[in-house]
Amino acid sequence: xxxxxxxxxxxxxxxxxxxxxxxxxxxxxxxxxxxxxxxxxxxxxxxxxxxxxxxxxxxxxxxxxxxxxxxxxxxxxxxxxxxxxxxxxxxxxxxxxxxxxxxxxxxxxxxxxxxxxxxxxxxxxxxxxxxxxxxxxxxxxxxxxxxxxxxxxxxxxxxxxxxxxxxxxxxxxxxxxxxxxxxxxxxxxxxxxxxxxxxxxxxxxxxxxxxxxxxxxxxxxxxxxxxxxxxxxxxxxxxxxxxxxxxxxxxxxxxxxxxxxxxxxxxxxxxxxxxxxxxxxxxxxxxxxxxxxxxxxxxxxxxxxxxxxxxxxxxxxxxxxxxxxxxxxxxxxxxxxxxxxxxxxxxxxxxxxxxxxxxxxxx
Numbered sequence: 001x002x003x004x005x006x007x008x009x010x011x012x013x014x015x016x017x018x019x020x021x022x023x024x025x026x027x028x029x030x031x032x033x034x035x036x037x038x039x040x041x042x043x044x045x046x047x048x049x050x051x052x053x054x055x056x057x058x059x060x061x062x063x064x065x066x067x068x069x070x071x072x073x074x075x076x077x078x079x080x081x082x083x084x085x086x087x088x089x090x091x092x093x094x095x096x097x098x099x100x101x102x103x104x105x106x107x108x109x110x111x112x113x114x115x116x117x118x119x120x121x122x123x124x125x126x127x128x129x130x131x132x133x134x135x136x137x138x139x140x141x142x143x144x145x146x147x148x149x150x151x152x153x154x155x156x157x158x159x160x161x162x163x164x165x166x167x168x169x170x171x172x173x174x175x176x177x178x179x180x181x182x183x184x185x186x187x188x189x190x191x192x193x194x195x196x197x198x199x200x201x202x203x204x205x206x207x208x209x210x211x212x213x214x215x216x217x218x219x220x221x222x223x224x225x226x227x228x229x230x231x232x233x234x235x236x237x238x239x240x241x242x243x244x245x246x247x248x249x250x251x252x253x254x255x256x257x258x259x260x261x262x263x264x265x266x267x268x269x270x271x272x273x274x275x276x277x278x279x280x281x282x283x284x285x286x287x288x289x290x291x292x293x294x295x296x297x298x299x300x301x302x303x304x305x306x307x308x309x310x311x312x313x314x315x316x317x318x319x320x321x322x323x324x325x326x327x328x329x330x331x332x333x334x335x336x337x338x339x340x341x342x343x344x345x346x347x348x349x350x351x352x353x354x355x356x357x358x359x360x361x362x363x
Contacts (some may be wrong), residue, residue, distance in 0.1 A: 012159035013218040014361065015166075016098025017331045020089035021055035021195070021196055021318060022082055022176065026193065033066055034058055035181060042188040050291040050312070054195030054319035057082060059122035069181040072246040079115025079177035084128055086198035087121060087172040088101045090324075091129070094200035104133050107167035109138045111147045111323045113238065114174045121172055145234065145287055146351030147171070147358055148199070148323040153224045153235040155203055156232040163206035170200040172323030179247045180241065190249045193290055197321030199328055217341060219361040225270035232258045259289070259350045260296025267301060269345065270358045276344060283333055283345035284308060287326040288315035293350065323349070332348050 026034070028046040031054070037043060057078060059067045068261055070078070087110065095101060106133065110121040120139035126129065132355065136158075151169045159167045175194035180187050203221070235252035244254050252258075267278065284307045286297055297303070305312070310329035314321070321328060326347050333339065340363060347359040 010160075010205070011156075011188075011220040011222060012156045012203040012205045013220050014201055015155065015204045015218045016094045016096075016100065017327055017334065018090045018093025018097055019197065019199045019324070019331055020086045020093065021197050021229065022057050022086060022174075023055075024057065025055050026058070027053050027054050029057070031058075031191075036066070039183070041122045041185065045185075045188050046192040049192050050315055050321030051193070051319045052316050056196055056308040057174070058179070063245045066318065067181075067298060069244070073107065074180075075246065076115050076178045078115055078217075079112075079174045080124075082116065082174035082177065082196060083112060083117070083121050083172045083198075084124060086174070086196065087125055087170055087312035088129055090172070090200040091125065091168060094168060094202050096252070098166070098202040102129055103133055103167060104166045105131055105154065106162065106165040107152050107158050108134045109140065109167070109169045111140045111143070111145050111151045111171040112173060113147065114144050114178045116141060120142050120163055121170075124352075126309055127132045128131070130214070142238075142277070142322075144238070144351030144353075145289060145320070145322045145325065146349040146353070146357045149224070149347060149349045149357035150327060152201065152347075152359060153222070153357075156221050156224075159203040159205045160269060165204070168205045171322070172198045173322035173324060174320060178238070178247065178249060180244060180246060181318065182244065187248065187251055187298075187324050195319035195321050197318055197324055197328065199321070199331070201327055201330070203360035219339075219363070220362045221359060221361055223270060223360045225266050225358045226285075227261055227262050227269070227356045229258060229354040229356075235354050238352070255354065256290065256292035256296040258301040258354055259293055262269050262356055263297050266356045266358050267348075270346065270360055270361065273361065278302065281346050282343040283339065285329045285333065285345060285347045286311040287349040288312075288320055288329065289350055290320060291315070291346070297348070323351075325349070346359060
């Protein structure tokens with residue numbers, strides 16, 4: 001058996017997952033109504049997105065019932081408040097599922113692209129939650145929707161170097177803090193897609209008395225593979241809008257096809273040297289990037305709708321929650337209780353760069 005698979009017992013295992021969203025949930029029609037959007041083209045983008053509801057913290061109404069655009073400073077304040085609220089909830093849920101306590105945490109890696117904080121979310125959460133001040137930490141900022149797997153790769157390396165110690169990757173995306181309001185189709189596409197969400201995943205290499213014996217059967221993280229598409233580096237970006245004096249996200253209409261065209265390349269690289277074929281993968285946890293992105297991945301990898309049922313369900317219920325989307329899907333897979341020892345799964349995310357990130361896991 002290839003070495004990458006034979007040594008799975010010594011590799012980091014996913015021992016817990018937890019998610020959280022903001023309090024208010026809106027249908028696409030309710031968002032259109034909240035901002036008084038009547039443009040038929042914009043309404044069509046919202047209502048044909050395969051999204052039913054999203055969690056959002058919309059700007060408050062003024063005395064006339066109108067929601068006005070927030071300043072960049074107000075959006076940064078929103079990002080901080082929502083990140084700490086959702087992040088703390090997702091972290092606690094993850095540790096509970098792992099059978100661990102805050103006191104067991106030895107490394108905390110926080111991921112976000114919806115705001116900049118110095119000190120970062122990791123330091124603020126350590127203070128907010130009373131985590132041990134000696135807990136090591138890292139913050140990954142600005143890598144976009146693919147960043148959850150980038151972080152998982154980095155923290156898997158930390159975990160392998162610290163057997164018996166608990167590490168957590170926490171993706172916190174307050175997409176409401178990146179919500180711009182104008183009449184452009186560029187903004188309409190973005191505003192129709194993203195929702196607030198946080199997701200945490202716990203890793204452990206080897207055994208630990210802090211965890212239950214059942215966690216020994218948790219899936220091992222075996223391998224990662226990446227693909228950067230330099231010719232599409234500007235196809236997804238979050239940059240400064242001088243007209244509105246705030247950051248604004250841009251999605252090129254061609255991005256689903258660009259991602260789809262490269263999906264096969266990176267998955268084949270992921271499986272190279274393992275002796276596995278795509279047909280050997282039992283579980284696919286793909287980023288809920290949008291209806292067209294999901295369709296492009298399905299077509300190019302030869303997947304079924306059943307393979308991406310969790311991806312589609314997360315998009316339907318929460319929209320695109322950026323870096324943590326694949327963990328929302330992973331949590332749904334675990335709730336089904338259908339995984340069996342020896343089965344393989346592929347995690348896949350996509351984001352600015354343009355990039356595709358993948359990981360191979362085995363139960």
